[in-house]
Amino acid sequence: MYLIKSSWGCTNFRRFTKSCYFRWASSTSASRAANRVVLISTSDSIYENLALEEWMYEKTDFSDTDYLLMWRNKPAVVFGRHQNPWLEVNIPLASTDGVDIARRCSGGGTVYHDEGNLNLSFLKSRLRYNRKENLHLVVDAVKTRWDLDLIVNDRDDILLDHFYKVSGTAAKLGRTQSFHHFTLLFDVDTSRLSRLLDSPMHGVDSKATKSVPSSVLNLKEKALDMTFELLVDVIGQRFLQQIDQQMTPQNAHFINPINEAEFPGIKDILSRLKSWNWIYGKTPKFSLHRTFSGHEFRGHVCTLNTEINIEKGHVVSISLHLNYTDLDWLVTTLNTFYSENVHNLALENQSLSQLKEKCLTHIETLLSLENTEALFCC
Amino acid sequence: AQNQPFHHSRPSGWLACCCSYHNGQNKARLGQVALPLQWRTFMTSADLFDIVQYKLSDIGEGIREVIIVEWYVKPGDKVNQFDSVCEVKSDKASVTITSRYDGFVRKLYHEVDAVALVGQPLLDIEIEESAESEKQEDVREIDGGSVSKDEEDKKSLATPAVRRLAIENKISLSDVIGTGKDGRVLKEDVIRYLESKQVAQFEKSSASKDVPSSQSTSIPQTPLGKSIPTSAAKVEFPAQPVSSPAQVGEDRTVPLKGVNKAMFKIMSEALKIPPFGYYDEVDVSQLVDMRKRLKVIAQQRGIQLTYMPIFIKAVSLSLLQYPILNSSLDAASEHITYKASHNIGVAMDTPEGLLVPSIKNVQSLSIFEIAAELNRLQSLGLAGKLGTAELSGTTFSLSNIGAIGGTYARPIIMPPNVAIGAIGKIQILPRFAAQGAIKEAHIMNISWSADHRVIDGATMARFSNLWKQYLEEPTTFLLNLK
Numbered sequence: 001m002y003l004i005k006s007s008w009g010c011t012n013f014r015r016f017t018k019s020c021y022f023r024w025a026s027s028t029s030a031s032r033a034a035n036r037v038v039l040i041s042t043s044d045s046i047y048e049n050l051a052l053e054e055w056m057y058e059k060t061d062f063s064d065t066d067y068l069l070m071w072r073n074k075p076a077v078v079f080g081r082h083q084n085p086w087l088e089v090n091i092p093l094a095s096t097d098g099v100d101i102a103r104r105c106s107g108g109g110t111v112y113h114d115e116g117n118l119n120l121s122f123l124k125s126r127l128r129y130n131r132k133e134n135l136h137l138v139v140d141a142v143k144t145r146w147d148l149d150l151i152v153n154d155r156d157d158i159l160l161d162h163f164y165k166v167s168g169t170a171a172k173l174g175r176t177q178s179f180h181h182f183t184l185l186f187d188v189d190t191s192r193l194s195r196l197l198d199s200p201m202h203g204v205d206s207k208a209t210k211s212v213p214s215s216v217l218n219l220k221e222k223a224l225d226m227t228f229e230l231l232v233d234v235i236g237q238r239f240l241q242q243i244d245q246q247m248t249p250q251n252a253h254f255i256n257p258i259n260e261a262e263f264p265g266i267k268d269i270l271s272r273l274k275s276w277n278w279i280y281g282k283t284p285k286f287s288l289h290r291t292f293s294g295h296e297f298r299g300h301v302c303t304l305n306t307e308i309n310i311e312k313g314h315v316v317s318i319s320l321h322l323n324y325t326d327l328d329w330l331v332t333t334l335n336t337f338y339s340e341n342v343h344n345l346a347l348e349n350q351s352l353s354q355l356k357e358k359c360l361t362h363i364e365t366l367l368s369l370e371n372t373e374a375l376f377c378c
Numbered sequence: 379a380q381n382q383p384f385h386h387s388r389p390s391g392w393l394a395c396c397c398s399y400h401n402g403q404n405k406a407r408l409g410q411v412a413l414p415l416q417w418r419t420f421m422t423s424a425d426l427f428d429i430v431q432y433k434l435s436d437i438g439e440g441i442r443e444v445i446i447v448e449w450y451v452k453p454g455d456k457v458n459q460f461d462s463v464c465e466v467k468s469d470k471a472s473v474t475i476t477s478r479y480d481g482f483v484r485k486l487y488h489e490v491d492a493v494a495l496v497g498q499p500l501l502d503i504e505i506e507e508s509a510e511s512e513k514q515e516d517v518r519e520i521d522g523g524s525v526s527k528d529e530e531d532k533k534s535l536a537t538p539a540v541r542r543l544a545i546e547n548k549i550s551l552s553d554v555i556g557t558g559k560d561g562r563v564l565k566e567d568v569i570r571y572l573e574s575k576q577v578a579q580f581e582k583s584s585a586s587k588d589v590p591s592s593q594s595t596s597i598p599q600t601p602l603g604k605s606i607p608t609s610a611a612k613v614e615f616p617a618q619p620v621s622s623p624a625q626v627g628e629d630r631t632v633p634l635k636g637v638n639k640a641m642f643k644i645m646s647e648a649l650k651i652p653p654f655g656y657y658d659e660v661d662v663s664q665l666v667d668m669r670k671r672l673k674v675i676a677q678q679r680g681i682q683l684t685y686m687p688i689f690i691k692a693v694s695l696s697l698l699q700y701p702i703l704n705s706s707l708d709a710a711s712e713h714i715t716y717k718a719s720h721n722i723g724v725a726m727d728t729p730e731g732l733l734v735p736s737i738k739n740v741q742s743l744s745i746f747e748i749a750a751e752l753n754r755l756q757s758l759g760l761a762g763k764l765g766t767a768e769l770s771g772t773t774f775s776l777s778n779i780g781a782i783g784g785t786y787a788r789p790i791i792m793p794p795n796v797a798i799g800a801i802g803k804i805q806i807l808p809r810f811a812a813q814g815a816i817k818e819a820h821i822m823n824i825s826w827s828a829d830h831r832v833i834d835g836a837t838m839a840r841f842s843n844l845w846k847q848y849l850e851e852p853t854t855f856l857l858n859l860k
Binding site: 081106107175284 | 649
């Protein structure tokens with residue numbers, strides 16, 4: 001039996017490798033949609049592009065068409081549906097630098113976008129949702145054109161040289177609809193990326209998704225002639241070739257997201273994505289615990305503990321604790337003040353500044369001390 | 379079954395009657411698919427609502443737990459089927475969970491930010507049932523339960539509603555094969571029995587009609603595996619079906635019942651399997667010769683020898699070398715069980731629809747014994763008498779679609795099996811022999827589908843090669859005689 005097996009095996013193997021690979025590869029296409037369309041957005045606004053993606057996810061019929069939507073934005077930081085922007089982004093720096101901050105409706109972590117980043121979104125029926133398939137399609141397409149060491153790891157990141165992260169993945173799933181999108185860093189400003197994704201907030205206790213930081217590198221460092229246009233072309237072609245189609249104006253074209261006629265209701269999605277309530281208000285509840293020690297007051301080294309609870313992006317309570325009993329009366333007064341005045345304060349500059357002013361006025365009327373400000377740091 | 383999607387909870391104090399629910403053990407995990415229409419409660423109170431625990435179903439990607447991000451409903455809200463009830467998150471994905479039912483939300487099991495496990499209850503929904511019929515049946519139930527004429531009926535387990543259905547249709551429950559837990563007779567079983575009885579009557583009445591012979595043409599009505607057209611030169615259209623043509627001009631809506639319903643459920647389950655196909659052609663010229671000679675001998679023993687028993691035995695011999703193809707996948711617990719018996723299922727086109735009875739322990743049977751068993755199953759299939767014993771326990775399936783026509787197919791894997799083969803028709807085609815001469819060869823195509831979660835292409839290819847080798851060189855069978 002063994003003898004026959006090996007001799008037959010040898011002669012048959014050669015004949016079968018060619019035929020079985022070909023048939024095997026083509027047989028999996030039975031599970032693909034009949035049609036595929038490549039869309040390239042003409043907008044460079046993160047909000048407009050996210051709105052388009054969400055509109056398609058809600059309204060488009062994916063039963064026999066898969067879509068690949070590609071775009072790039074002017075500088076923006078985008079975090080996941082269940083993330084805490086204060087924890088993930090350096091918000092003050094973003095606002096001074098004029099960098100947009102946006103919350104996606106998909107899960108996953110925080111990424112920095114600029115014109116050197118390609119965004120890819122595979123919108124398909126839930127039945128055809130398959131992240132690995134999408135990632136491998138892009139990796140294969142890029143590797144046919146450029147000689148790069150790219151792999152997909154088990155966290156669904158694309159790694160360059162088995163080390164540098166060049167892509168982050170996120171997905172959104174519904175009953176019949178799904179999309180899987182990811183970034184592709186080919187020429188971003190990496191130093192800006194590190195500064196913006198380094199949040200100064202600490203002492204946070206929350207259940208929000210935490211981003212996993214990784215070293216990044218631009219693909220262009222290893223593929224010098226890479227451009228947005230070439231990437232879109234190579235990836236789009238590959239997407240269509242998988243169902244034996246060439247790029248034509250019917251199956252690959254530009255698209256203007258903000259076209260209410262073509263996408264009725266998109267303006268509402270857009271305004272929601274830009275609203276404070278969505279970007280900051282959807283943050284899972286968290287609390288801040290900070291400790292300030294080393295201040296000396298009348299010969300006693302004090303330690304001040306603060307606890308701030310934030311729900312839906314609003315401060316709901318502040319409380320203090322000081323380890324100096326002589327000042328207990330002050331601490332009590334402040335805690336009372338907070339419980340009376342802090343009910344639902346948006347965690348942003350204006351409301352907090354107002355609170356600080358009110359607090360200082362309140363203390364001044366009580367104490368008439370000259371260096372009141374020096375005592376408290378709101 | 380550990381992964382039943384929901385469990386019927388009844389408030390205490392109601393009349394405790396047995397309640398039939400579809401158990402997934404017997405029919406390839408059918409129990410995993412929700413069947414709200416089957417739920418019944420028998421109660422004395424006027425309240426006619428069912429509270430169902432809606433469990434978090436598998437969202438795929440091997441995810442076992444998620445975190446609740448947001449609730450879109452609260453207790454007391456009216457919810458319709460397909461309305462969003464909550465948003466959950468896994469590592470990378472944000473998933474919207476939608477309701478499977480129409481009803482009212484009664485209880486939420488988790489708070490926001492809590493961990494929810496797949497397979498555990500997410501929320502309670504109170505489902506409305508059709509009030510009128512329930513009320514009437516309640517009254518009759520109490521009467522009918524105590525008056526039970528037939529002693530035998532008491533022995534077969536069935537709910538009062540099922541018994542009433544049997545009585546109305548004048549059938550004895552002991553004649554009906556129960557597919558529920560502990561052999562319980564379910565409403566579906568009664569309906570299936572009734573349909574098969576009707577079909578049997580119809581068959582008798584139509585036997586006198588002109589039924590084309592199975593020699594030269596392929597007939598849609600006969601079970602697969604009876605004959606394979608060996609001539610490719612003559613192209614003949616299949617004979618017209620024997621049954622009368624359907625009414626023209628009127629739509630007809632019928633609920634999925636019996637075998638069709640079972641097939642619908644199995645196929646919906648099968649959709650979860652990531653299949654891959656592997657196709658090849660087999661030169662069965664030597665086999666055709668061999669069968670001509672053996673057929674005569676078999677007929678003397680009163681057995682119809684077709685190619686199918688030979689294919690089945692070859693599959694079993696090949697499975698000995700690649701046992702992973704004879705395994706059973708428990709996707710929920712991520713275990714595969716290498717099955718010791720080769721229970722090869724043979725797809726049959728019966729008057730009831732597609733059924734796949736299996737031949738048990740093929741590894742210990744000779745080709746004769748397989749042929750005899752196949753004949754027996756075919757006659758049972760024709761008579762509509764294939765029971766659970768025949769229909770369950772399949773570990774690997776074969777479909778002879780070639781008997782009807784066709785060369786390639788993409789057969790659907792029946793869970794929890796991991797592979798299936800579809801045999802195309804044998805055609806006579808020219809092939810090259812030694813020194814470039816052209817010879818006539820009998821070519822048959824085989825299409826395998828396998829579950830890519832468990833089987834890789836190389837294994838499938840090697841298994842197929844081995845099977846092919848047995849068929850191309852039938853004398854190799856001799857070397858495996860034990």
